[in-house]
Amino acid sequence: MTAAIRARGLGRRFGGVDAVADLDLDVPAGSIYGFLGPNGAGKTTTIRLLLGLLRPTTGEAEVLGHDVRTGAPAVREAVGVLLETDGLYHRLTARQNLDFYGRVARVPATDRARRIRALLEHIDLWDRRDEPVADFSFGMRKKLALARAFLHRPTLLFLDEPTSGLDTPTAVGLRQELLRLARDEGVTVFLTTHNLLEAEKLCDRVAVIRKGRRIAEGAPASIRARSRRSLEVTGAGFAPELVATVVGMPGVAGVRRENGRLRIELAEGGETAPIVRALVVGGAEVAEARVAGASLEETFLALLEESDESETGA
Amino acid sequence: MRDLLIVAQKELREIIGAGGGRRGMVRELVFVGIFGLFFPLSQAEAWRMGVVPAAFVLLIPLFLVGPHVADSFAGERERKTLETLLATRLPDAAIFLGKVLAVCAYAWAVTFLILVASLATLNVTGAGAPPDLPGFSAPDRGIFLYPAFVWAAWGLGSAATSLLLGAIGTFVSLRAKTVRAAAQALTIPIFLMIFGVSAGFPVVWRSLPEGTRDRLAAIAGTMSPLEFLVGLAVALLLLDAALLWVGVRRFRRDTLIAG
Numbered sequence: 302m303t304a305a306i307r308a309r310g311l312g313r314r315f316g317g318v319d320a321v322a323d324l325d326l327d328v329p330a331g332s333i334y335g336f337l338g339p340n341g342a343g344k345t346t347t348i349r350l351l352l353g354l355l356r357p358t359t360g361e362a363e364v365l366g367h368d369v370r371t372g373a374p375a376v377r378e379a380v381g382v383l384l385e386t387d388g389l390y391h392r393l394t395a396r397q398n399l400d401f402y403g404r405v406a407r408v409p410a411t412d413r414a415r416r417i418r419a420l421l422e423h424i425d426l427w428d429r430r431d432e433p434v435a436d437f438s439f440g441m442r443k444k445l446a447l448a449r450a451f452l453h454r455p456t457l458l459f460l461d462e463p464t465s466g467l468d469t470p471t472a473v474g475l476r477q478e479l480l481r482l483a484r485d486e487g488v489t490v491f492l493t494t495h496n497l498l499e500a501e502k503l504c505d506r507v508a509v510i511r512k513g514r515r516i517a518e519g520a521p522a523s524i525r526a527r528s529r530r531s532l533e534v535t536g537a538g539f540a541p542e543l544v545a546t547v548v549g550m551p552g553v554a555g556v557r558r559e560n561g562r563l564r565i566e567l568a569e570g571g572e573t574a575p576i577v578r579a580l581v582v583g584g585a586e587v588a589e590a591r592v593a594g595a596s597l598e599e600t601f602l603a604l605l606e607e608s609d610e611s612e613t614g615a
Numbered sequence: 616m617r618d619l620l621i622v623a624q625k626e627l628r629e630i631i632g633a634g635g636g637r638r639g640m641v642r643e644l645v646f647v648g649i650f651g652l653f654f655p656l657s658q659a660e661a662w663r664m665g666v667v668p669a670a671f672v673l674l675i676p677l678f679l680v681g682p683h684v685a686d687s688f689a690g691e692r693e694r695k696t697l698e699t700l701l702a703t704r705l706p707d708a709a710i711f712l713g714k715v716l717a718v719c720a721y722a723w724a725v726t727f728l729i730l731v732a733s734l735a736t737l738n739v740t741g742a743g744a745p746p747d748l749p750g751f752s753a754p755d756r757g758i759f760l761y762p763a764f765v766w767a768a769w770g771l772g773s774a775a776t777s778l779l780l781g782a783i784g785t786f787v788s789l790r791a792k793t794v795r796a797a798a799q800a801l802t803i804p805i806f807l808m809i810f811g812v813s814a815g816f817p818v819v820w821r822s823l824p825e826g827t828r829d830r831l832a833a834i835a836g837t838m839s840p841l842e843f844l845v846g847l848a849v850a851l852l853l854l855d856a857a858l859l860w861v862g863v864r865r866f867r868r869d870t871l872i873a874g
Contacts, residue, residue, distance in 0.1 A: 356869050388699025406704070433632070
């Protein structure tokens with residue numbers, strides 16, 4: 302599969318600080334690629350570098366086959382963008398906003414009018430098309446900004462936190478729309494998000510970035526698989542001595558109490574049956590015991606923790 | 616050129632929509648009222664001679680351009696629309712010049728309205744018309760029109776002064792963090808253009824060698840008001856072109872985003 306985005310050793314320095322450093326990216330065409338990281342990790346700077354809005358200090362990147370240093374206008378012409386803020390002109394109406402960006406994107410007049418109508422109807426704003434955007438709610442503006450990003454039928458979408466601030470039905474609708482665009486129309490979506498559940502549901506691949514550096518990359522399932530499995534035991538009678546016994550058992554990496562449950566982290570190859578047996582023999586009343594893989598959120602936090610530890614160690 | 620017009624049209628829509636549609640035009644109506652009604656009535660004879668309206672149409676654009684040009688980039692930055700605009704395929708020159716063109720076209724149009732309003736005022740009221748001079752007519756003696764040099768002052772001169780402040784203002788707005796900061800920074804060039812010329816000209820004139828002064832006075836003496844205004848406007852337009860060229864050359868997406 303060809304890469305819609307390819308970066309090698311991409312970096313940008315501001316003063317003495319690396320906002321992005323040594324970043325490698327391969328985003329397959331037609332995929333939904335999640336870019337995860339805490340605030341200030343370098344997600345927005347990466348998007349700016351890929352759009353040619355900032356010049357890289359090091360490395361190289363290609364977007365849809367265009368070099369971001371020499372072919373930035375071609376990149377910007379081919380992609381659709383929703384940045385951190387909606388970027389809408391609040392003094393202009395919904396229709397005027399879309400018309401302006403449609404003209405900028407060189408969408409022919411008749412097609413533009415049809416497309417604007419279709420998009421505004423799709424997001425339930427057709428009846429309010431001639432009202433200034435200043436009168437719209439946050440959610441309405443976000444939907445309008447997304448419509449603007451789709452307006453010229455780009456083959457690659459950069460979406461910075463597309464669902465933040467949206468109500469649940471709208472966010473679910475948007476996710477379905479993104480999945481449809483990727484599956485049916487082959488549109489590549491590069492999105493940043495704080496919503497790890499969203500990334501897990503939506504993305505074919507994700508990269509985790511921390512202090513400008515990529516610390517993990519792969520399919521959400523493969524990233525989750527890096528975390529330890531755990532045994533969640535619900536019941537009563539988990540006396541401190543019994544917990545201490547479990548901690549000392551082979552195959553147990555750690556034990557935590559969570560809301561009256563025991564969460565026993567398993568080391569690689571750890572067996573669950575001897576642990577449950579030890580709990581029952583030790584006098585605990587075990588109502589339920591189940592093995593759980595780590596969620597992407599837990600894996601994400603663990604990755605950030607590991608990254609911090611390796612930095613402190615260095 | 617097409618891109619430049621797309622940007623300019625958007626800017627004009629924003630200028631006209633500023634302050635919420637019709638309410639946004641109150642400022643323009645006040646200008647038309649002051650310069651198109653009040654002054655022509657209060658100094659009617661001087662307005663009929665043409666020198667006063669010619670001077671006004673050179674200066675009025677400075678007041679009209681200032682607030683909107685301060686808003687051009689600093690306002691987009693403040694309202695967080697700049698980055699989305701920069702993330703389009705639009706060339707740097709189209710964005711920069713489109714914004715300048717829009718504020719100048721707006722100032723030029725409002726100045727024209729003022730000039731027409733002042734003519735209407737003088738014709739309808741007959742104010743300042745000498746009773747026995749044909750041409751300086753009251754309503755019953757045909758329509759009074761300004762001499763050609765007033766129209767040249769509007770057509771070329773007000774365009775030149777609009778562009779001058781437009782170029783300087785856009786440059787200032789590019790670097791300002793907020794509209795307020797841009798507007799404050801712009802008060803200096805506006806002040807210099809309005810008062811610096813009137814106060815500075817005599818100082819510069821006196822500092823010239825006597826021979827040079829005599830030669831310049833002799834040249835000026837041979838020029839008609841129309842020739843003088845066209846010459847002045849052409850000189851200003853050349854300066855404008857140079858400033859716009861520098862502005863486009865120094866417009867950098869990277870600096871705007873990183874800064």
